[in-house]
Amino acid sequence: xxxxxxHTGRTGxxxxxxxxxxxxxxxRRPELTLSELARHTGLPLATAHRxxxxxxxxxxxxxGADGRYxxxxxxxELGALAxxxxxxxERALPFxxxxxxxxxxxxxxxxxxxxxxxxxxxxxxPSAVPVLTRVGGRFALTATGVGLVLLAHAPAxxxxxxxxxxxxxxxSRTVTDPARLRHLLAAVRSTxxxxxxxxxxxxxxxxxxxxxxxxxxxxxxxxLVVHHGSAAPHALAxxxxxxxxxxxxxxxxxxxxxxxx
Amino acid sequence: xxxxxxHTGRTGxxxxxxxxxxxxxxxRRPELTLSELARHTGLPLATAHRxxxxxxxxxxxxxGADGRYxxxxxxxELGALAxxxxxxxERALPFxxxxxxxxxxxxxxxxxxxxxxxxxxxxxxPSAVPVLTRVGGRFALTATGVGLVLLAHAPAxxxxxxxxxxxxxxxSRTVTDPARLRHLLAAVRSTxxxxxxxxxxxxxxxxxxxxxxxxxxxxxxxxLVVHHGSAAPHALAxxxxxxxxxxxxxxxxxxxxxxxx
Numbered sequence: 255x256x257x258x259x260x261h262t263g264r265t266g267x268x269x270x271x272x273x274x275x276x277x278x279x280x281x282r283r284p285e286l287t288l289s290e291l292a293r294h295t296g297l298p299l300a301t302a303h304r305x306x307x308x309x310x311x312x313x314x315x316x317x318g319a320d321g322r323y324x325x326x327x328x329x330x331e332l333g334a335l336a337x338x339x340x341x342x343x344e345r346a347l348p349f350x351x352x353x354x355x356x357x358x359x360x361x362x363x364x365x366x367x368x369x370x371x372x373x374x375x376x377x378x379x380p381s382a383v384p385v386l387t388r389v390g391g392r393f394a395l396t397a398t399g400v401g402l403v404l405l406a407h408a409p410a411x412x413x414x415x416x417x418x419x420x421x422x423x424x425x426s427r428t429v430t431d432p433a434r435l436r437h438l439l440a441a442v443r444s445t446x447x448x449x450x451x452x453x454x455x456x457x458x459x460x461x462x463x464x465x466x467x468x469x470x471x472x473x474x475x476x477x478l479v480v481h482h483g484s485a486a487p488h489a490l491a492x493x494x495x496x497x498x499x500x501x502x503x504x505x506x507x508x509x510x511x512x513x514x515x
Numbered sequence: 516x517x518x519x520x521x522h523t524g525r526t527g528x529x530x531x532x533x534x535x536x537x538x539x540x541x542x543r544r545p546e547l548t549l550s551e552l553a554r555h556t557g558l559p560l561a562t563a564h565r566x567x568x569x570x571x572x573x574x575x576x577x578x579g580a581d582g583r584y585x586x587x588x589x590x591x592e593l594g595a596l597a598x599x600x601x602x603x604x605e606r607a608l609p610f611x612x613x614x615x616x617x618x619x620x621x622x623x624x625x626x627x628x629x630x631x632x633x634x635x636x637x638x639x640x641p642s643a644v645p646v647l648t649r650v651g652g653r654f655a656l657t658a659t660g661v662g663l664v665l666l667a668h669a670p671a672x673x674x675x676x677x678x679x680x681x682x683x684x685x686x687s688r689t690v691t692d693p694a695r696l697r698h699l700l701a702a703v704r705s706t707x708x709x710x711x712x713x714x715x716x717x718x719x720x721x722x723x724x725x726x727x728x729x730x731x732x733x734x735x736x737x738x739l740v741v742h743h744g745s746a747a748p749h750a751l752a753x754x755x756x757x758x759x760x761x762x763x764x765x766x767x768x769x770x771x772x773x774x775x776x
Contacts, residue, residue, distance in 0.1 A: 268529040268530060269529060269530065269533045269566060269569040269570070270569060270573070272530045272533065273569075273570075273573045273575065276593055279593065279596050280596070281596065284596050284598065284602075285598075305530065308530040308531060308534075309530070309534075312531070312534040313628070314534065316597075316599070319730075324596075324597070324598050325593055325594065325596040325597040325598075325600075326597060326599075327597055327599045327600055327626065327628050327633060328628070329590060329593055329594045329597055329600075330594035330595070330597035330599070330600025330601060330651070331594070331600070331628075331633055331651050331653075332537055332540065332586055332590055332594065333586065333590045333591035333592070333593065333594025333595065333600075333651075334591070334594065334650060334651025335540050335541070335542065335545050335585075335586040335651070336577075336585070336586040336587060336588055336590055336591035337545065337546075337585050337586070338577070338587075338588045338591070339586075339588055339590075339591025339592070339594075340591060340650075340651065341545075365588065367574070367588050367589070367592075372588060372592055389595060389601070390591070390592050390594075390595030390596065390601065392592075469580075
């Protein structure tokens, strides 16, 4: 218990507290007062103030004229360097635009983050069905076309974790039975595409396909979200798979579909 | 010099060191090894390792299969909540697309961050001139169309800081004389648009106009970057100003142009 030892022990908690402060911001709570920040993080007001002052000085957080704090431009700038975010988005965007334009529907791109997915981009065609997704927003892996693809290719421990935990129901058609989900995931792996039929909203279905990197690993998923009844999912699959393959090629994926996960 | 006092004093340095680690990442250096991180931040290897482990656990940084660190998806997600980044981008994008499509040239959107600008979006029309900019990238305020607008409406101390410091030269036509720049800035304020004629590259000129928020404050700038000689800047100005006004309206700006900065 030397002074040095104590200092070493402090590093973690202090950085973690600062990051927890950033966690308080969300799409629902994009702006927070100091006392809201303290409340949402469970930090004493003085600690929250000290940390937010540091974060403001660097630009992670900005203070508006109204005294409220919001996520700062510096974080947006830095976030633009994330290869799985902006880098992937820029490579995929032209293909998503083609997919949305040709079909008139929604083209989506998502990656897995732990046991959830994060939407990286969404391009709405002229006759697109309204969807619940938001770029930068999270969603369960079990319900959507992109989610089923990402879960099907996730490490076994992630699959067990997701299938073992509570599975959210969105509609009467959401598959929440782990055994049925396991069958769906096996089908995704063998056919190369996923179908989520009215599992998120009753007016929409989505068809997803995997995007692979230069090592042949699944790093993202593309989907087309269409009005239920407008097209047979099996008719959409070749379109979505072609788009996913085009993005994979842009990422340097090998031309032959690997058999590995 | 109580224990508590020492702890309070630690908060700043520890958080600052963690943020300095994030600063090591840039468009030129999107991936870094641990020793590169230590070298770029000037931190001892053990400290860098401890901090990067914390940042990885939270998702600010990700470690690739090759052992290199890169900006993590969590930062991209959080950055998407920045009102001056993603929020502004989403509001402005349709107008920028119109501007690029109608003219065939580059439409750009930027905000001021301290004494520099950050490009928030760039939409390239079918016959756009190659430009040096990158979304999320920084640039001097003195040379570009967007920069001149942002500098013209910046607080006096920022203007003094920029005009008093060294002013980068990009071409033989870059204006680097503070007195001439002051005249240019006054013209931007009185005419409502800026002209940067071959100041960044010798084949391009840009025309910029201010974007205002609901308080009438200038929060961003739009520009059109065209091939030099393809159009008279004064002919482009109404187009760019109209686009900037449309974006301002989308942000809730009052219809009459305010006389305040």
